Amino acid sequence: MTDDDLLTTHQLAVEMLRAAPQPMELVLRPHTAFQLAGLVQLALRHPDISGDVRQAGVTFVAAVREYFTVVDAKACVAVLDKGSDPAQDRPLADKQ
Secondary structure, rough: OOOOHHHHHHHHHHHHHHOOOOOOOOOOHHHHHHHHHHHHHHHHHHOOOOOHHHHHHHHHHHHHHHHHHHHHHHHHHHHHHHHHHHHOOOOOOOOO
C-alpha cells in the first residue's frame, strides 16, 4: 500500500465511524433488490469473504428473501434459496 492508500483507508474508517449512529436506509425497486441479492450470493462464494463483510451479505440476502416471502413471490424465494445453496453451484464451462 502506498501512503495515499493508507490515508484513504484511514479517512474511510473515520467517516464510517462518524456515520455509525445514523442508519443508512436504501430504497430499491424489487427487481433491483433481487438482482443485487444474486450478486451478493455470488460474492459470498468467494473463500476470502468472512467476518462482518460476510454477515452483511447474508443479512442483505435474508432481507430481500423476507420481502419476497411477505409479498408471496414464491418463484423469487425459490431462486434466492437456490442461490444460497452451494449444492446448486455449477462449474463454468471452458470457453474456447
